[in-house]
Structure formats: structure tokens, C-alpha cells
Amino acid sequence: MEGNAIFQVENVTKSYGGIHALNHVSAIFGEGLTAIIGDNGAGKSTFMKILSGVTKPDDGKFFLKGQPVHITSPVEARRLGIESLYQDLALADTLNVYANMFLGRELVRRIAGVPLLDERRMARLAAETLEQVRINIPSVHTMVRNLSGGQRQAVALARAIHFNASVLLLDEPTAALGPKETDSFNRIIMGLVQGGKTVIMVTHNIPQMMDMANRVIIMRAGNIVAEVRPQDVTQEDVMAFMVGSRTLITD
Amino acid sequence: MVRLKDLRPTATLAESKFSLLQSPYFISNIRILGILVLLVIGFGVLAPGFISVASLQSILVSTALFLLLALGETFVIISGGIDLSIGSMLAMSGMVSGVFMSRYYNNGSGTTIALLGLIIALVVGLIGGMLNGVVIAKLRLNPLIVTLGTMGIFEGIAELISNGLPISNFPPFLFVLGNGGWGIPWLLWFTIAAVLFYGLLLAKTRFGRYIYAYGASKDAVVRAGVNTTIHATWLYGLAGLAAGLAGYLSAAHFETASPVAGSQYLLIAVAAAVIGGTTLQGGEGTIWGTVIGALIISVLQNGFVMIGLASFWQLVAVGVMVIVAVFFNELQRRTRIASAGRTADYKAQRKPFGRAG
Numbered sequence: 001m002e003g004n005a006i007f008q009v010e011n012v013t014k015s016y017g018g019i020h021a022l023n024h025v026s027a028i029f030g031e032g033l034t035a036i037i038g039d040n041g042a043g044k045s046t047f048m049k050i051l052s053g054v055t056k057p058d059d060g061k062f063f064l065k066g067q068p069v070h071i072t073s074p075v076e077a078r079r080l081g082i083e084s085l086y087q088d089l090a091l092a093d094t095l096n097v098y099a100n101m102f103l104g105r106e107l108v109r110r111i112a113g114v115p116l117l118d119e120r121r122m123a124r125l126a127a128e129t130l131e132q133v134r135i136n137i138p139s140v141h142t143m144v145r146n147l148s149g150g151q152r153q154a155v156a157l158a159r160a161i162h163f164n165a166s167v168l169l170l171d172e173p174t175a176a177l178g179p180k181e182t183d184s185f186n187r188i189i190m191g192l193v194q195g196g197k198t199v200i201m202v203t204h205n206i207p208q209m210m211d212m213a214n215r216v217i218i219m220r221a222g223n224i225v226a227e228v229r230p231q232d233v234t235q236e237d238v239m240a241f242m243v244g245s246r247t248l249i250t251d
Numbered sequence: 252m253v254r255l256k257d258l259r260p261t262a263t264l265a266e267s268k269f270s271l272l273q274s275p276y277f278i279s280n281i282r283i284l285g286i287l288v289l290l291v292i293g294f295g296v297l298a299p300g301f302i303s304v305a306s307l308q309s310i311l312v313s314t315a316l317f318l319l320l321a322l323g324e325t326f327v328i329i330s331g332g333i334d335l336s337i338g339s340m341l342a343m344s345g346m347v348s349g350v351f352m353s354r355y356y357n358n359g360s361g362t363t364i365a366l367l368g369l370i371i372a373l374v375v376g377l378i379g380g381m382l383n384g385v386v387i388a389k390l391r392l393n394p395l396i397v398t399l400g401t402m403g404i405f406e407g408i409a410e411l412i413s414n415g416l417p418i419s420n421f422p423p424f425l426f427v428l429g430n431g432g433w434g435i436p437w438l439l440w441f442t443i444a445a446v447l448f449y450g451l452l453l454a455k456t457r458f459g460r461y462i463y464a465y466g467a468s469k470d471a472v473v474r475a476g477v478n479t480t481i482h483a484t485w486l487y488g489l490a491g492l493a494a495g496l497a498g499y500l501s502a503a504h505f506e507t508a509s510p511v512a513g514s515q516y517l518l519i520a521v522a523a524a525v526i527g528g529t530t531l532q533g534g535e536g537t538i539w540g541t542v543i544g545a546l547i548i549s550v551l552q553n554g555f556v557m558i559g560l561a562s563f564w565q566l567v568a569v570g571v572m573v574i575v576a577v578f579f580n581e582l583q584r585r586t587r588i589a590s591a592g593r594t595a596d597y598k599a600q601r602k603p604f605g606r607a608g
């Protein structure tokens with residue numbers, strides 16, 4: 001475990017009827033990129049949804065920078081600096097780029113006491129953020145539905161960056177993207193990681209994670225079965241953990 | 252290793268000016284404004300009296316009542332819903348307020364009674380609309396069905412409180428409001444104020460932004476931390492409020508409140524919004540577009556009368572306009588999907604009226 005523990009979870013448990021989606025899962029996330037991999041139904045998305053406040057766990061404790069926190073809703077998670085990118089993105093297609101970035105946190109200025117949207121300031125700040133992280137979008141006034149899948153991901157990402165999230169949760173963020181878009185998305189992520197963010201990414205792309213991640217967590221049937229550093233293992237090792245032909249927990 | 256400087260920045264700072272031109276509705280609003288102007292010129296040529304102060308004023312007055320309904324309907328349709336109850340809401344609030352005014356008015360000009368009547372009509376409309384909103388959001392029911400139900404309920408109430416009879420015997424001050432004026436008719440002052448209020452609310456406030464966002468993606472709004480139940484309650488409440496004002500002004504203008512007042516307005520209110528560029532899929536539309544759409548309908552109605560065409564032609568013309576407007580929306584959407592072929596548009600393919608919760 002390199003760096004400090006930024007985000008720590010203990011004993012997170014969730015069942016759906018008879019299905020144990022998560023079994024007393026504990027993990028510590030530090031700065032850098034942690035990849036979560038595992039077979040279909042391993043509980044990865046359930047884990048991410050609990051961390052982002054979308055799903056309520058049956059049990060579990062959460063600590064952010066050592067302090068116990070209660071992640072009761074997506075809004076609360078955001079307030080704590082935990083931002084997530086969902087597979088479906090949750091962007092409003094008919095709103096433009098900056099309106100999406102500021103959705104729910106619009107900037108207003110008071111005119112005769114009435115809070116009116118400060119469009120200019122939102123547009124300017126959005127453009128600044130996009131420029132900062134070198135996200136390639138023609139204009140912040142573009143309706144989001146006119147953007148490509150990769151650009152849409154970038155908008156969602158820019159939102160997290162603008163509001164200065166310390167923890168970023170990504171559930172298969174590049175699943176719907178082409179190779180080129182995946183590439184540029186990953187570059188942005190690497191930029192954030194270099195900037196000291198804590199990024200937790202669920203993915204099925206093992207080779208890519210062996211390149212990018214600082215740590216890899218492998219899940220199977222609702223459990224964390226291994227936690228490894230990519231340089232210590234081979235892809236075959238990781239696959240073996242995933243399917244259960246190896247069960248040793250290393251670090 | 253990634254080097255950030257390899258990536259080219261393209262989002263520029265210089266683009267935060269000219270917000271009007273950057274509105275996605277600018278072009279489409281100009282286009283329908285052009286249609287309106289062409290219609291006015293066309294009727295002006297065909298019927299010499301058409302372009303006169305008296306004729307234009309009567310067009311504006313005949314627009315006022317259904318435009319008020321259309322303002323609230325625009326909000327609701329942009330949010331991805333529909334409100335079928337606003338016509339009966341007009342009748343119900345006009346009746347409740349009318350019964351109050353006729354019962355308590357004795358003599359004199361009745362200014363106080365008439366103003367209390369206004370407040371009553373607004374409150375009845377607001378509460379009725381909020382009930383719609385609560386039921387739709389809390390019980391997660393389809394707005395089409397809920398407001399179809401309340402359409403009947405509100406009309407029933409309007410009939411019930413007057414035994415199905417129209418009422419008059421109103422204070423004279425009410426007639427002043429309905430037919431007098433200050434430069435322009437009072438009716439138009441009220442309507443202009445409402446247009447400004449609803450237009451500002453939709454375009455310039457957080458509340459308005461969430462109407463668009465909800466119509467585009469319910470998830471986005473929920474995850475943004477907006478309380479959608481409260482939002483829907485106010486949204487439908489505001490549609491009711493506008494209908495309440497229309498009910499009051501209808502009583503004032505026609506000097507009578509009737510349980511079937513406004514029944515013909517529902518469809519033209521929806522038509523005005525749709526002609527004005529509001530799409531039934533939700534997420535798109537403007538108050539300005541609706542105002543122009545309403546004026547187009549009125550110009551058609553009045554113009555056909557003035558050139559001596561039978562009045563059913565005007566129904567046909569409005570119907571054709573609606574279908575053409577929907578067709579153009581649909582065409583644009585399909586080109587967008589075809590040209591991009593991307594997943595981004597999957598949400599735009601939803602069926603309309605899908606709002607629930």
C-alpha cells in the first residue's frame with residue numbers, strides 16, 4: 001500500500017434476497033489508480049454504487065482521510081468529495097456542456113434579490129476546466145447530445161474535476177467507447193492520477209490495467225480475493241484469481 | 252507514459268459572449284417568427300382591414316386566454332410530461348372565484364370583492380395543479396393518466412358548485428378588468444406579466460433549468476440532488492396557477508363563469524407549445540416559442556374569418572401546423588441520430604409522457 005489511506009471501507013455487506021452481492025468487503029484506497037476487476041456478477045458495480053451513495057449497504061463502515069463518514073446519498077457523496085461516473089452517465093442531453101457540468105450546483109447572481117443563473121460565469125469556468133485537463137470539446141455551448149460518447153464521458157469527468165473531487169469512482173467508463181476515445185479518456189485519467197487524485201476504476205480490460213493501475217483488486221462472488229501490484233504478477237495470475245483457480249491473497 | 256502537452260486544448264475562453272446567439276433555440280424561434288410575419292402580411296394583403304390597430308388588438312385579446320394555459324403546458328411538456336387538466340382547471344377556478352364574487356357582491360364597484368376573487372382563482376389553480384404534481388411524482392404515475400383523471404374531476408367540481416349553470420352577477424370592477432384597459436386592455440397587461448414571469452422562470456432560474464434537465468434525463472436530475480417531488484409539485488402547480496389566472500380573466504372578459512369554459516383551449520394550448528418548438532419527448536422548448544406559436548394560431552383563426560373562409564378551415568390549418576411542426580422536430584431528431592449513429596441519442600427515442608416520479 002503506497003501513500004496514505006484516503007478512502008477506507010470496512011465490512012461492506014449487501015445481499016439481494018438470497019444473493020450475497022457483497023460479503024464483508026474491506027479495502028483501503030490511497031492516491032493513484034486502483035483497478036477493480038472480476039467476472040460478471042462478482043459484485044463490482046454493487047460495490048461502486050455503495051461507495052457513491054446510490055445503493056444502501058446492509059452493513060459497513062466508511063472512512064475518508066481517517067474520519068468516519070456516512071455516505072447516505074449521491075448528493076452526500078459529492079459533498080464529501082466523492083464523484084462518480086456512471087455507465088449511463090446521467091447527462092441531460094438537451095442541455096449544453098456547462099449546464100450539465102453545473103447541474104444541481106448552478107452559479108447564480110442576484111438581480112434585485114432574485115437569484116438568476118450566471119450563465120457567463122458557468123460557461124467561463126467550464127471552459128477553463130476543460131482547458132486545464134485538455135479535454136477536447138468544440139464549445140461549452142454545445143448541446144450534450146451532439147457530442148460523441150468520449151466527449152460525453154469527458155464532460156462527466158470535467159464535472160468531477162471542476163468540483164475538486166478527491167475520490168473518483170468509475171464503473172467501466174470506457175465500455176461504450178472506441179479504441180481512440182478510450183485512449184484519450186485514459187490519458188485524462190492518468191493526468192488526474194499524476195495530480196494526486198484517488199481513482200477507483202472497474203474494468204474488464206486486464207492488459208490495460210496492468211499498464212495503468214497502481215493496484216489491482218480482484219473480486220469474485222462478492223468477495224475481494226486478491227489485491228496485487230501489477231508489477232508483481234502476470235496477467236495469467238490475475239485471470240487465475242478471477243476464476244478461482246487461485247485464492248491466495250497477496251499484497 | 253502520457254505527456255499532457257501532447258494533447259491540444261480546444262475549449263476556448265472567448266466564447267462566453269453572445270449568449271442569445273448561442274441559445275439552441277435562436278434559429279428555430281427566428282424561423283417561426285418568420286412564419287408569423289408571413290401570415291400577417293399574407294392576410295394583410297388578402298383582407299385590407301386585417302392590419303389595423305383594432306384587428307391586431309382583437310387578435311392579441313383572443314390569444315391571451317389560451318396563451319396563459321400554454322405557458323404552464325410548455326413547462327410541463329418540457330419536463331417530459333403533459334397536463335390535460337388545465338382546461339377544466341380554468342373552468343373550476345373561474346367557477347369557484349365566480350361563485351364567491353356573485354355571492355358577496357352587493358353594490359358599488361366591488362373592487363375588493365373582485366381582487367379577492369382573483370386571489371381565490373389563483374389559489375384554486377395553484378392547489379389543483381400541485382395536487383396533480385404530488386400524485387404524479389409521489390405515486391410515480393403517468394402524467395397523461397393522472398391529468399386525464401383530474402380533467403374530469405375538476406370539471407365535475409365546476410359543475411357541482413353551480414349545478415351545471417353558468418353564473419354572472421359580478422362586481423362591475425371585474426368587467427373593467429376584463430374589457431377595459433390602460434393604453435392596451437388589462438387582459439393583455441396580465442398576460443404580458445405572466446409571459447415575463449414564466450419566461451424568466453424557465454430561462455433564467457435553477458427551477459427552469461431542472462425542468463429541461465428532467466425532461467432530458469430524470470437520473471441526471473436525481474443524481475444532481477434535486478428533490479424531484481418538490482420540483483414536480485411546483486411545476487404542475489405553476490401550470491395550474493396560469494390556468495387559474497386564465498379562469499378569472501375568462502370570467503372577467505366574457506362576464507360569465509361557466510363550467511365548460513376553457514374546454515376548447517386545452518388542445519390549442521398544446522398546439523401553441525408544439526408549433527413554438529416544444530417537443531413532446533421533453534427537454535426542449537421556450538416560452539418565446541410558445542408565444543409565437545399562440546400568435547400564429549390566433550392569426551390563422553382571425554385571418555380566416557376576415558377573408559371569409561368557413562371557420563372549420565381554421566381548425567384544419569391549425570391541425571396541419573401542428574403536424575408539420577412535429578414532423579420537422581422528428582426530421583431533425585432522425586438526422587441527428589443518422590449523422591451520428593451514436594449511443595448518445597438513445598434517450599431521445601423514449602416515448603413521450605414517460606414522466607413518473
Ligand SMILES: Nc1ncnc2c1ncn2[C@@H]1O[C@H](COP(=O)(O)OP(=O)(O)OP(=O)(O)O)[C@@H](O)[C@H]1O
Pocket residue numbers: 016019020021038039040041042043044045046047
Ligand atoms: N438491484 C439488484 N437486485 C437484485 N440483484 C442484484 C441487484 N444488483 C445486483 N444484483 C446481483 O448482485 C450480484 C452482483 O452484481 P454486480 O452488478 O455488482 O456485478 P458486477 O461485478 O458489476 O458484474 P458485471 O461485470 O457484469 O458488471 C449479481 O448476482 C447481480 O445479479
Ligand SMILES: [Mg+2]
Pocket residue numbers: 044045046
Ligand atoms: Mg457491473
